[in-house]
Amino acid sequence: MNPELLARYLPRMLExxxxxxxxxxxxxxxxxxxxxxxxxxRLSSSWFWRSLSFGYVYFFRGTPLLAxxxxxxxxxxxxxxxxxxxxxxxxxxxxxxxxVLTFTLNTAAYQAEILRGAIRAISQGQREAALSLGxxxxxxLIRVILPQALILAxxxxxxxxxxxxxxxxxxxxxxxxxxxxxxxxxxxRSFDISFYFxxxxxxxxxxxxxxxxWDRLERRMTRHLALSAHRA
Amino acid sequence: MDEVLxxxxxxxxxxxxxxxxxxxxxxxxxxxxxPFGLVVxxxxxxxxxxxxxxxxxxxxxxxxxxxxxxxxxxxxxxxYGGQLLLQQVVGLVSDARVEVSAFLAGVVxxxxxxxxxxxxxxxxxxxxxxxxxxxxxxxxxxRRFPTIYCVIFPQFVRLALPGVANLWLNLLKDTxxxxxxxxxxxxxxxxxxxxxxxxxxxxxxxxxxxxxxxSIVSSFGITAIERWSERGTRYMR
Numbered sequence: 001m002n003p004e005l006l007a008r009y010l011p012r013m014l015e016x017x018x019x020x021x022x023x024x025x026x027x028x029x030x031x032x033x034x035x036x037x038x039x040x041x042r043l044s045s046s047w048f049w050r051s052l053s054f055g056y057v058y059f060f061r062g063t064p065l066l067a068x069x070x071x072x073x074x075x076x077x078x079x080x081x082x083x084x085x086x087x088x089x090x091x092x093x094x095x096x097x098x099x100v101l102t103f104t105l106n107t108a109a110y111q112a113e114i115l116r117g118a119i120r121a122i123s124q125g126q127r128e129a130a131l132s133l134g135x136x137x138x139x140x141l142i143r144v145i146l147p148q149a150l151i152l153a154x155x156x157x158x159x160x161x162x163x164x165x166x167x168x169x170x171x172x173x174x175x176x177x178x179x180x181x182x183x184x185x186x187x188x189r190s191f192d193i194s195f196y197f198x199x200x201x202x203x204x205x206x207x208x209x210x211x212x213x214w215d216r217l218e219r220r221m222t223r224h225l226a227l228s229a230h231r232a
Numbered sequence: 233m234d235e236v237l238x239x240x241x242x243x244x245x246x247x248x249x250x251x252x253x254x255x256x257x258x259x260x261x262x263x264x265x266x267p268f269g270l271v272v273x274x275x276x277x278x279x280x281x282x283x284x285x286x287x288x289x290x291x292x293x294x295x296x297x298x299x300x301x302x303x304x305x306x307x308x309x310x311x312y313g314g315q316l317l318l319q320q321v322v323g324l325v326s327d328a329r330v331e332v333s334a335f336l337a338g339v340v341x342x343x344x345x346x347x348x349x350x351x352x353x354x355x356x357x358x359x360x361x362x363x364x365x366x367x368x369x370x371x372x373x374x375r376r377f378p379t380i381y382c383v384i385f386p387q388f389v390r391l392a393l394p395g396v397a398n399l400w401l402n403l404l405k406d407t408x409x410x411x412x413x414x415x416x417x418x419x420x421x422x423x424x425x426x427x428x429x430x431x432x433x434x435x436x437x438x439x440x441x442x443x444x445x446x447s448i449v450s451s452f453g454i455t456a457i458e459r460w461s462e463r464g465t466r467y468m469r
Binding site for chain 1: 296297300301302303304305308309312313316401405406407408409411412419422423426430431432433434436437439440443444447448
Protein backbone atom coordinates (compact mmCIF):
# COMPACT_ATOMS: atom_id res chain seq x y z
CA MET A 1 0.00 0.00 0.00
CA ASN A 2 1.17 3.46 -0.93
CA PRO A 3 2.00 5.27 2.36
CA GLU A 4 1.33 8.66 0.79
CA LEU A 5 -2.23 7.67 -0.14
CA LEU A 6 -2.73 6.20 3.29
CA ALA A 7 -1.53 9.40 4.96
CA ARG A 8 -3.95 11.40 2.83
CA TYR A 9 -7.10 9.34 3.35
CA LEU A 10 -6.68 7.60 6.71
CA PRO A 11 -7.40 10.82 8.68
CA ARG A 12 -10.61 11.27 6.68
CA MET A 13 -11.61 7.71 7.44
CA LEU A 14 -11.03 8.33 11.15
CA GLU A 15 -13.25 11.41 10.91
CA UNK A 16 -15.78 9.16 9.19
CA UNK A 17 -15.50 6.74 12.08
CA UNK A 18 -16.59 9.56 14.40
CA UNK A 19 -19.56 10.33 12.15
CA UNK A 20 -20.54 6.64 12.22
CA UNK A 21 -20.42 6.67 16.00
CA UNK A 22 -22.48 9.87 16.19
CA UNK A 23 -25.08 8.35 13.87
CA UNK A 24 -25.34 5.18 15.93
CA UNK A 25 -25.31 6.81 19.38
CA UNK A 26 -27.94 9.43 18.50
CA UNK A 27 -30.22 6.99 16.67
CA UNK A 28 -30.03 4.25 19.29
CA UNK A 29 -30.65 6.71 22.16
CA UNK A 30 -33.59 8.43 20.47
CA UNK A 31 -34.88 5.05 19.33
CA UNK A 32 -34.85 3.81 22.92
CA UNK A 33 -37.02 6.76 23.98
CA UNK A 34 -39.52 5.90 21.25
CA UNK A 35 -39.36 2.17 21.87
CA UNK A 36 -40.91 2.17 25.34
CA UNK A 37 -44.22 3.82 24.37
CA UNK A 38 -44.39 1.60 21.27
CA UNK A 39 -43.81 -1.54 23.34
CA UNK A 40 -46.48 -0.44 25.82
CA UNK A 41 -48.87 0.24 22.92
CA ARG A 42 -48.15 -3.27 21.60
CA LEU A 43 -49.17 -4.65 25.02
CA SER A 44 -52.10 -2.28 25.50
CA SER A 45 -55.61 -3.58 25.96
CA SER A 46 -56.95 -1.07 23.43
CA TRP A 47 -57.45 -2.51 19.96
CA PHE A 48 -56.58 0.85 18.37
CA TRP A 49 -53.14 1.26 20.00
CA ARG A 50 -52.33 -2.40 19.49
CA SER A 51 -52.97 -2.39 15.75
CA LEU A 52 -51.31 0.98 15.24
CA SER A 53 -48.10 -0.11 16.95
CA PHE A 54 -48.25 -3.51 15.24
CA GLY A 55 -48.44 -1.80 11.84
CA TYR A 56 -45.52 0.48 12.73
CA VAL A 57 -43.31 -2.37 13.89
CA TYR A 58 -44.28 -4.60 10.98
CA PHE A 59 -43.49 -1.92 8.41
CA PHE A 60 -40.08 -1.01 9.81
CA ARG A 61 -38.99 -4.60 10.39
CA GLY A 62 -40.36 -5.92 7.11
CA THR A 63 -38.77 -3.45 4.69
CA PRO A 64 -35.08 -2.83 3.90
CA LEU A 65 -33.44 0.03 5.82
CA LEU A 66 -32.07 1.28 2.50
CA ALA A 67 -35.61 1.65 1.12
CA UNK A 68 -36.68 3.48 4.29
CA UNK A 69 -33.69 5.82 4.02
CA UNK A 70 -34.53 6.61 0.38
CA UNK A 71 -38.15 7.12 1.37
CA UNK A 72 -37.15 9.81 3.89
CA UNK A 73 -34.21 11.39 2.05
CA UNK A 74 -35.57 11.48 -1.51
CA UNK A 75 -39.25 11.08 -0.62
CA UNK A 76 -39.35 14.27 1.43
CA UNK A 77 -38.69 16.19 -1.79
CA UNK A 78 -42.21 15.37 -2.96
CA UNK A 79 -43.55 17.39 -0.01
CA UNK A 80 -41.09 20.20 -0.39
CA UNK A 81 -43.72 22.94 -0.26
CA UNK A 82 -45.19 21.51 2.91
CA UNK A 83 -41.81 21.29 4.62
CA UNK A 84 -40.91 24.77 3.44
CA UNK A 85 -44.18 26.08 4.84
CA UNK A 86 -43.46 24.66 8.29
CA UNK A 87 -39.78 25.66 8.07
CA UNK A 88 -38.30 22.16 8.22
CA UNK A 89 -37.07 21.89 4.64
CA UNK A 90 -33.52 22.83 5.66
CA UNK A 91 -33.41 19.75 7.91
CA UNK A 92 -34.70 17.36 5.27
CA UNK A 93 -32.08 18.56 2.81
CA UNK A 94 -29.40 17.35 5.24
CA UNK A 95 -28.50 13.71 4.54
CA UNK A 96 -27.20 13.31 8.10
CA UNK A 97 -30.53 14.40 9.58
CA UNK A 98 -32.48 12.10 7.24
CA UNK A 99 -30.29 9.16 8.25
CA VAL A 100 -30.68 9.87 11.96
CA LEU A 101 -34.45 10.15 11.50
CA THR A 102 -34.72 6.89 9.52
CA PHE A 103 -32.36 4.94 11.76
CA THR A 104 -34.19 6.18 14.86
CA LEU A 105 -37.59 5.09 13.53
CA ASN A 106 -36.10 1.76 12.41
CA THR A 107 -34.27 0.87 15.61
CA ALA A 108 -37.28 1.99 17.67
CA ALA A 109 -39.32 -0.77 16.00
CA TYR A 110 -36.69 -3.42 16.76
CA GLN A 111 -36.11 -2.19 20.33
CA ALA A 112 -39.86 -2.09 20.96
CA GLU A 113 -40.13 -5.78 20.03
CA ILE A 114 -37.22 -6.61 22.35
CA LEU A 115 -38.85 -4.69 25.20
CA ARG A 116 -42.24 -6.24 24.55
CA GLY A 117 -40.74 -9.73 24.72
CA ALA A 118 -38.91 -8.88 27.93
CA ILE A 119 -41.97 -7.36 29.60
CA ARG A 120 -44.07 -10.38 28.67
CA ALA A 121 -41.45 -12.67 30.13
CA ILE A 122 -41.91 -11.15 33.60
CA SER A 123 -44.34 -13.37 35.40
CA GLN A 124 -47.83 -12.09 36.08
CA GLY A 125 -47.31 -12.76 39.80
CA GLN A 126 -44.88 -9.83 40.02
CA ARG A 127 -47.61 -7.50 38.84
CA GLU A 128 -50.25 -8.97 41.09
CA ALA A 129 -47.94 -8.85 44.10
CA ALA A 130 -47.07 -5.20 43.43
CA LEU A 131 -50.74 -4.28 42.99
CA SER A 132 -51.71 -6.06 46.19
CA LEU A 133 -49.02 -4.06 48.01
CA GLY A 134 -50.99 -0.98 46.99
CA UNK A 135 -48.68 0.31 44.24
CA UNK A 136 -50.33 2.26 41.46
CA UNK A 137 -50.29 1.09 37.83
CA UNK A 138 -47.43 3.36 36.76
CA UNK A 139 -45.43 2.55 39.89
CA UNK A 140 -45.81 -1.15 39.15
CA LEU A 141 -44.45 -0.56 35.67
CA ILE A 142 -41.56 1.70 36.66
CA ARG A 143 -40.48 0.11 39.94
CA VAL A 144 -41.28 -3.56 39.48
CA ILE A 145 -41.74 -4.65 35.87
CA LEU A 146 -39.26 -2.49 33.94
CA PRO A 147 -36.19 -3.06 36.14
CA GLN A 148 -36.58 -6.80 35.69
CA ALA A 149 -37.52 -6.59 32.02
CA LEU A 150 -34.55 -4.36 31.16
CA ILE A 151 -32.16 -6.97 32.52
CA LEU A 152 -33.73 -9.58 30.25
CA ALA A 153 -33.56 -7.13 27.35
CA UNK A 154 -29.90 -6.27 27.93
CA UNK A 155 -28.39 -8.92 25.65
CA UNK A 156 -30.72 -8.46 22.66
CA UNK A 157 -30.35 -4.68 23.00
CA UNK A 158 -26.58 -5.10 22.75
CA UNK A 159 -27.07 -7.11 19.57
CA UNK A 160 -29.33 -4.37 18.22
CA UNK A 161 -26.61 -1.74 18.76
CA UNK A 162 -24.13 -3.93 16.87
CA UNK A 163 -26.63 -4.39 14.03
CA UNK A 164 -27.10 -0.61 13.97
CA UNK A 165 -23.33 -0.03 13.66
CA UNK A 166 -23.35 -2.33 10.63
CA UNK A 167 -26.50 -0.89 9.09
CA UNK A 168 -25.27 2.68 9.51
CA UNK A 169 -22.97 2.06 6.53
CA UNK A 170 -26.08 2.71 4.43
CA UNK A 171 -25.70 6.41 5.24
CA UNK A 172 -22.77 6.47 2.79
CA UNK A 173 -25.17 5.80 -0.10
CA UNK A 174 -27.03 9.04 0.58
CA UNK A 175 -23.81 11.11 0.66
CA UNK A 176 -23.03 11.09 4.40
CA UNK A 177 -19.28 10.85 4.94
CA UNK A 178 -19.31 8.25 7.67
CA UNK A 179 -16.59 5.57 7.81
CA UNK A 180 -18.10 3.85 4.77
CA UNK A 181 -18.55 7.15 2.91
CA UNK A 182 -14.94 8.23 3.51
CA UNK A 183 -13.77 4.79 2.39
CA UNK A 184 -15.77 4.97 -0.84
CA UNK A 185 -14.29 8.40 -1.53
CA UNK A 186 -10.76 7.11 -0.94
CA UNK A 187 -11.40 4.16 -3.24
CA UNK A 188 -12.99 6.29 -5.97
CA ARG A 189 -9.95 8.61 -6.00
CA SER A 190 -7.21 5.98 -5.72
CA PHE A 191 -8.69 2.67 -6.98
CA ASP A 192 -6.81 1.06 -4.10
CA ILE A 193 -8.83 -1.82 -2.70
CA SER A 194 -6.89 -1.85 0.58
CA PHE A 195 -8.98 1.07 1.84
CA TYR A 196 -11.92 -1.31 2.01
CA PHE A 197 -9.83 -3.69 4.10
CA UNK A 198 -8.91 -0.85 6.43
CA UNK A 199 -12.60 -0.06 6.81
CA UNK A 200 -13.33 -3.74 7.44
CA UNK A 201 -10.74 -3.75 10.23
CA UNK A 202 -12.26 -0.64 11.80
CA UNK A 203 -15.78 -2.08 11.74
CA UNK A 204 -14.59 -5.38 13.20
CA UNK A 205 -12.77 -3.54 15.98
CA UNK A 206 -15.87 -1.49 16.88
CA UNK A 207 -18.14 -4.53 16.84
CA UNK A 208 -15.75 -6.64 18.92
CA UNK A 209 -15.15 -3.81 21.41
CA UNK A 210 -18.89 -3.26 21.77
CA UNK A 211 -19.47 -6.97 22.31
CA UNK A 212 -16.88 -7.12 25.10
CA UNK A 213 -18.09 -3.91 26.69
CA TRP A 214 -21.63 -5.27 26.67
CA ASP A 215 -20.55 -8.60 28.17
CA ARG A 216 -18.93 -6.71 31.02
CA LEU A 217 -21.94 -4.44 31.46
CA GLU A 218 -24.25 -7.45 31.59
CA ARG A 219 -22.10 -9.22 34.14
CA ARG A 220 -22.08 -6.13 36.33
CA MET A 221 -25.82 -5.48 36.02
CA THR A 222 -26.72 -9.07 36.85
CA ARG A 223 -24.24 -9.65 39.68
CA HIS A 224 -27.10 -9.72 42.19
CA LEU A 225 -28.57 -12.64 40.23
CA ALA A 226 -25.34 -14.61 39.90
CA LEU A 227 -25.93 -16.62 43.06
CA SER A 228 -29.46 -17.73 42.23
CA ALA A 229 -28.48 -18.52 38.66
CA HIS A 230 -25.70 -20.63 40.05
CA ARG A 231 -28.09 -22.51 42.29
CA ALA A 232 -30.52 -23.14 39.42
CA MET B 233 -56.02 8.51 -7.69
CA ASP B 234 -56.27 7.54 -11.38
CA GLU B 235 -53.09 9.48 -11.96
CA VAL B 236 -51.25 7.44 -9.34
CA LEU B 237 -52.62 4.17 -10.69
CA UNK B 238 -51.46 5.24 -14.14
CA UNK B 239 -47.90 5.52 -12.84
CA UNK B 240 -47.98 1.88 -11.84
CA UNK B 241 -49.69 0.56 -14.97
CA UNK B 242 -47.95 -2.00 -17.11
CA UNK B 243 -46.79 -0.90 -20.55
CA UNK B 244 -45.12 2.15 -22.05
CA UNK B 245 -46.69 4.83 -19.85
CA UNK B 246 -46.45 3.17 -16.47
CA UNK B 247 -43.73 1.72 -14.31
CA UNK B 248 -45.57 -1.42 -13.20
CA UNK B 249 -43.65 -3.76 -15.48
CA UNK B 250 -40.27 -2.24 -14.54
CA UNK B 251 -41.01 -2.63 -10.84
CA UNK B 252 -42.27 -6.17 -11.40
CA UNK B 253 -39.10 -7.17 -13.27
CA UNK B 254 -37.04 -5.61 -10.47
CA UNK B 255 -39.01 -7.52 -7.85
CA UNK B 256 -38.48 -10.72 -9.80
CA UNK B 257 -34.72 -10.12 -9.87
CA UNK B 258 -34.76 -9.45 -6.12
CA UNK B 259 -36.47 -12.78 -5.52
CA UNK B 260 -34.11 -14.55 -7.93
CA UNK B 261 -31.10 -13.11 -6.11
CA UNK B 262 -32.41 -14.21 -2.72
CA UNK B 263 -33.38 -17.68 -3.97
CA UNK B 264 -30.02 -18.16 -5.72
CA UNK B 265 -28.19 -17.24 -2.50
CA UNK B 266 -29.99 -19.85 -0.38
CA PRO B 267 -28.32 -23.08 -1.63
CA PHE B 268 -24.86 -21.48 -1.51
CA GLY B 269 -25.51 -20.03 1.94
CA LEU B 270 -26.93 -23.25 3.39
CA VAL B 271 -24.14 -25.48 2.06
CA VAL B 272 -21.33 -23.15 3.11
CA UNK B 273 -23.09 -22.52 6.42
CA UNK B 274 -23.24 -26.27 7.09
CA UNK B 275 -19.57 -26.71 6.17
CA UNK B 276 -18.60 -23.85 8.49
CA UNK B 277 -20.74 -25.29 11.29
CA UNK B 278 -19.13 -28.74 10.84
CA UNK B 279 -15.68 -27.14 10.78
CA UNK B 280 -16.46 -25.27 14.01
CA UNK B 281 -17.36 -28.63 15.62
CA UNK B 282 -14.44 -30.54 14.16
CA UNK B 283 -11.59 -32.09 16.13
CA UNK B 284 -8.96 -30.24 14.14
CA UNK B 285 -7.93 -27.03 15.87
CA UNK B 286 -6.75 -25.08 12.78
CA UNK B 287 -10.04 -25.89 11.02
CA UNK B 288 -12.00 -24.69 14.07
CA UNK B 289 -10.04 -21.44 14.26
CA UNK B 290 -10.44 -20.78 10.55
CA UNK B 291 -14.19 -21.40 10.63
CA UNK B 292 -14.59 -19.20 13.70
CA UNK B 293 -12.72 -16.37 11.98
CA UNK B 294 -14.97 -16.72 8.92
CA UNK B 295 -18.11 -16.55 11.08
CA UNK B 296 -16.85 -13.63 13.18
CA UNK B 297 -15.72 -11.57 10.19
CA UNK B 298 -18.87 -11.94 8.10
CA UNK B 299 -21.14 -11.36 11.07
CA UNK B 300 -19.17 -8.28 12.07
CA UNK B 301 -18.80 -6.52 8.72
CA UNK B 302 -21.53 -4.27 7.35
CA UNK B 303 -23.28 -6.13 4.53
CA UNK B 304 -22.66 -3.16 2.26
CA UNK B 305 -18.90 -3.36 2.85
CA UNK B 306 -18.93 -7.11 2.16
CA UNK B 307 -20.67 -6.47 -1.15
CA UNK B 308 -18.12 -3.82 -2.15
CA UNK B 309 -15.17 -6.00 -1.17
CA UNK B 310 -16.50 -9.02 -3.06
CA UNK B 311 -17.42 -6.95 -6.13
CA TYR B 312 -14.29 -4.79 -6.47
CA GLY B 313 -11.93 -7.30 -4.86
CA GLY B 314 -13.28 -10.13 -7.01
CA GLN B 315 -12.84 -8.00 -10.11
CA LEU B 316 -9.23 -7.22 -9.18
CA LEU B 317 -8.44 -10.84 -8.38
CA LEU B 318 -9.96 -12.18 -11.59
CA GLN B 319 -8.27 -9.47 -13.61
CA GLN B 320 -4.90 -10.52 -12.24
CA VAL B 321 -5.55 -14.19 -12.91
CA VAL B 322 -6.72 -13.46 -16.45
CA GLY B 323 -3.86 -10.99 -16.90
CA LEU B 324 -1.40 -13.88 -16.70
CA VAL B 325 -2.61 -15.24 -20.03
CA SER B 326 -4.20 -12.35 -21.91
CA ASP B 327 -4.96 -8.66 -21.55
CA ALA B 328 -8.74 -8.91 -21.91
CA ARG B 329 -10.79 -6.78 -19.49
CA VAL B 330 -12.84 -8.72 -16.95
CA GLU B 331 -16.33 -7.69 -15.84
CA VAL B 332 -17.63 -9.43 -12.74
CA SER B 333 -21.35 -10.03 -12.92
CA ALA B 334 -23.11 -7.95 -10.28
CA PHE B 335 -25.57 -10.80 -9.76
CA LEU B 336 -22.79 -13.28 -9.03
CA ALA B 337 -20.99 -10.83 -6.75
CA GLY B 338 -24.28 -10.28 -4.92
CA VAL B 339 -24.85 -14.01 -4.49
CA VAL B 340 -21.33 -14.56 -3.16
CA UNK B 341 -21.40 -11.57 -0.80
CA UNK B 342 -24.89 -12.23 0.57
CA UNK B 343 -24.07 -15.94 0.67
CA UNK B 344 -21.02 -15.33 2.88
CA UNK B 345 -23.10 -13.25 5.30
CA UNK B 346 -25.93 -15.80 5.25
CA UNK B 347 -23.61 -18.75 5.84
CA UNK B 348 -21.85 -17.04 8.76
CA UNK B 349 -25.17 -16.57 10.54
CA UNK B 350 -26.43 -19.98 9.39
CA UNK B 351 -23.42 -21.72 10.92
CA UNK B 352 -24.48 -20.21 14.25
CA UNK B 353 -28.04 -21.52 13.81
CA UNK B 354 -26.76 -24.97 12.82
CA UNK B 355 -24.43 -25.15 15.83
CA UNK B 356 -27.38 -24.42 18.09
CA UNK B 357 -29.47 -27.09 16.37
CA UNK B 358 -26.71 -29.68 16.77
CA UNK B 359 -26.50 -28.80 20.45
CA UNK B 360 -30.25 -29.38 20.74
CA UNK B 361 -29.99 -33.03 19.71
CA UNK B 362 -29.10 -35.14 22.73
CA UNK B 363 -26.30 -37.68 22.46
CA UNK B 364 -28.83 -40.32 23.53
CA UNK B 365 -30.30 -40.10 20.03
CA UNK B 366 -26.99 -41.28 18.55
CA UNK B 367 -26.68 -44.00 21.18
CA UNK B 368 -30.23 -45.21 20.55
CA UNK B 369 -29.71 -45.34 16.79
CA UNK B 370 -26.50 -47.25 17.42
CA UNK B 371 -28.29 -49.69 19.74
CA UNK B 372 -30.89 -50.29 17.02
CA UNK B 373 -28.06 -51.34 14.72
CA UNK B 374 -28.41 -48.39 12.35
CA ARG B 375 -25.38 -47.61 10.26
CA ARG B 376 -23.85 -44.16 9.90
CA PHE B 377 -25.97 -42.98 6.94
CA PRO B 378 -29.39 -44.15 8.21
CA THR B 379 -28.57 -42.66 11.60
CA ILE B 380 -27.94 -39.27 10.08
CA TYR B 381 -30.71 -39.43 7.49
CA CYS B 382 -33.53 -41.02 9.53
CA VAL B 383 -32.77 -39.96 13.10
CA ILE B 384 -30.67 -36.83 13.26
CA PHE B 385 -31.72 -34.93 10.14
CA PRO B 386 -35.50 -34.70 10.85
CA GLN B 387 -34.81 -33.33 14.32
CA PHE B 388 -32.09 -31.06 13.00
CA VAL B 389 -34.47 -29.52 10.46
CA ARG B 390 -37.10 -28.86 13.11
CA LEU B 391 -34.56 -27.18 15.41
CA ALA B 392 -32.82 -25.13 12.72
CA LEU B 393 -35.91 -23.99 10.85
CA PRO B 394 -36.96 -20.96 12.95
CA GLY B 395 -33.42 -19.55 12.76
CA VAL B 396 -33.10 -20.18 9.05
CA ALA B 397 -36.52 -18.61 8.44
CA ASN B 398 -35.31 -15.44 10.17
CA LEU B 399 -32.18 -15.45 8.04
CA TRP B 400 -34.32 -15.71 4.91
CA LEU B 401 -36.33 -12.63 5.90
CA ASN B 402 -33.08 -10.74 6.55
CA LEU B 403 -31.66 -11.92 3.25
CA LEU B 404 -34.70 -10.65 1.37
CA LYS B 405 -34.10 -7.19 2.83
CA ASP B 406 -30.33 -7.29 2.34
CA THR B 407 -30.75 -7.84 -1.40
CA UNK B 408 -31.70 -4.15 -1.63
CA UNK B 409 -28.04 -3.31 -0.93
CA UNK B 410 -26.93 -5.03 -4.12
CA UNK B 411 -28.63 -2.23 -6.09
CA UNK B 412 -25.57 -0.08 -5.32
CA UNK B 413 -23.39 -2.26 -7.57
CA UNK B 414 -25.73 -1.65 -10.50
CA UNK B 415 -27.94 -4.70 -10.38
CA UNK B 416 -31.42 -3.93 -11.74
CA UNK B 417 -33.27 -5.20 -8.69
CA UNK B 418 -36.43 -3.71 -7.21
CA UNK B 419 -34.55 -0.92 -5.43
CA UNK B 420 -32.69 0.21 -8.53
CA UNK B 421 -35.72 0.02 -10.80
CA UNK B 422 -37.54 2.22 -8.30
CA UNK B 423 -34.62 4.64 -8.41
CA UNK B 424 -34.91 4.79 -12.20
CA UNK B 425 -38.67 5.33 -12.01
CA UNK B 426 -38.16 8.16 -9.53
CA UNK B 427 -35.66 9.80 -11.85
CA UNK B 428 -38.22 9.84 -14.65
CA UNK B 429 -41.40 10.71 -12.75
CA UNK B 430 -40.09 12.99 -9.95
CA UNK B 431 -42.41 11.25 -7.52
CA UNK B 432 -39.89 9.84 -5.01
CA UNK B 433 -42.23 9.30 -2.08
CA UNK B 434 -44.89 7.47 -4.08
CA UNK B 435 -42.39 5.12 -5.66
CA UNK B 436 -40.23 4.38 -2.62
CA UNK B 437 -43.37 3.73 -0.61
CA UNK B 438 -44.51 1.34 -3.35
CA UNK B 439 -41.12 -0.40 -3.20
CA UNK B 440 -41.42 -0.72 0.59
CA UNK B 441 -44.87 -2.23 0.22
CA UNK B 442 -43.59 -4.74 -2.36
CA UNK B 443 -40.83 -5.80 0.06
CA UNK B 444 -43.44 -6.03 2.78
CA UNK B 445 -45.63 -8.22 0.57
CA UNK B 446 -42.65 -10.52 -0.05
CA SER B 447 -42.08 -10.86 3.71
CA ILE B 448 -45.76 -11.60 4.31
CA VAL B 449 -45.85 -14.27 1.58
CA SER B 450 -42.62 -15.74 3.03
CA SER B 451 -44.14 -15.87 6.50
CA PHE B 452 -47.03 -17.98 5.21
CA GLY B 453 -44.57 -20.32 3.51
CA ILE B 454 -42.45 -20.53 6.65
CA THR B 455 -45.47 -21.41 8.81
CA ALA B 456 -46.38 -24.20 6.38
CA ILE B 457 -42.84 -25.62 6.39
CA GLU B 458 -42.63 -25.39 10.19
CA ARG B 459 -45.88 -27.30 10.55
CA TRP B 460 -44.48 -29.94 8.19
CA SER B 461 -41.25 -30.22 10.17
CA GLU B 462 -43.15 -30.59 13.42
CA ARG B 463 -45.45 -33.34 12.15
CA GLY B 464 -43.58 -35.92 14.24
CA THR B 465 -43.77 -34.06 17.54
CA ARG B 466 -46.45 -34.75 20.10
CA TYR B 467 -46.93 -31.17 21.15
CA MET B 468 -48.81 -29.83 18.17
CA ARG B 469 -50.54 -26.55 18.67
